[in-house]
Amino acid sequence: MAIIVIDAGHGGDTKVGGSSANNATAPEGTLEKDLTLDIAKRVQRILSAMHDVRMTRQTDVNVGIAARAHVARDAAADVFLSIHFNGFSNPNVQGTETLVWPGTGPTEKSYVLANLVQKATVGVTGYRDRGIKDERRLGVLNPQNHLAKTARCLVEISFITGPGKTNAESDERRLKDARYKDSIAEALAEAIEAYL
Numbered sequence: 249m250a251i252i253v254i255d256a257g258h259g260g261d262t263k264v265g266g267s268s269a270n271n272a273t274a275p276e277g278t279l280e281k282d283l284t285l286d287i288a289k290r291v292q293r294i295l296s297a298m299h300d301v302r303m304t305r306q307t308d309v310n311v312g313i314a315a316r317a318h319v320a321r322d323a324a325a326d327v328f329l330s331i332h333f334n335g336f337s338n339p340n341v342q343g344t345e346t347l348v349w350p351g352t353g354p355t356e357k358s359y360v361l362a363n364l365v366q367k368a369t370v371g372v373t374g375y376r377d378r379g380i381k382d383e384r385r386l387g388v389l390n391p392q393n394h395l396a397k398t399a400r401c402l403v404e405i406s407f408i409t410g411p412g413k414t415n416a417e418s419d420e421r422r423l424k425d426a427r428y429k430d431s432i433a434e435a436l437a438e439a440i441e442a443y444l
C-alpha cells in the first residue's frame with residue numbers, strides 16, 4: 249500500500265497562498281476548478297481500494313500552493329499528482345501536457361511518473377501530445393515543499409477552451425460525459441500504479 253496525494257487544482261472564490269480560485273473557463277461556463285475536483289474524486293475512488301489516498305481538497309474551497317504540497321510532505325507520500333485543465337484565448341488550441349519542476353532529469357522519479365501520466369492521459373484524450381514541460385516554477389512541485397521520496401507532477405489534461413475529438417464537439421461537451429471522465433481517471437490511476 250502506497251500513500252498517494254491527489255491535488256485538485258484551484259477552488260473556492262478567492263486567491264489563497266498563490267493559488268488562484270480558477271484559471272480556465274470553457275465557452276459555456278464550465279470552470280476548471282470544478283472539473284479538477286470531479287476528476288480527482290474519480291481517481292481517489294479507484295485508488296482507495298488499494299492505497300492510502302489523501303486529497304488536498306474535497307469540496308469547492310481553495311488551498312494555498314505550499315499547503316497543497318505540505319499535505320504530501322506531512323503524509324510522507326510516495327506520489328503527488330496535481331490535476332489541472334488548460335485554457336487559451338485561441339479556441340483551436342488543444343493538447344495534453346504534464347509539468348515537472350525545472351531541471352528534473354529524465355531518470356528522476358518525478359519525470360518517470362510524469363512520463364507515465366502523460367502517455368496514459370494522451371491515450372484517453374487522443375489529443376496532441378505536448379510532452380513533458382519543465383519551464384515553470386510551480387509551487388506545488390517545488391522540492392522545498394516536498395520530501396525527496398515523493399514523485400510529483402502536474403497534468404494539464406486538456407484545453408477546456410478548445411475543440412473535442414472532432415471540431416463538431418467541444419472539449420467542454422466531451423467532459424460532460426461521465427464515462428469519458430471515468431476513462432481519464434482510470435488512466436491516471438493506472439499511471440500511478442505503473443509508477444509504483
Ligand SMILES: [Zn+2]
Nearest residue numbers: 257271332333
Ligand atoms: Zn489550473
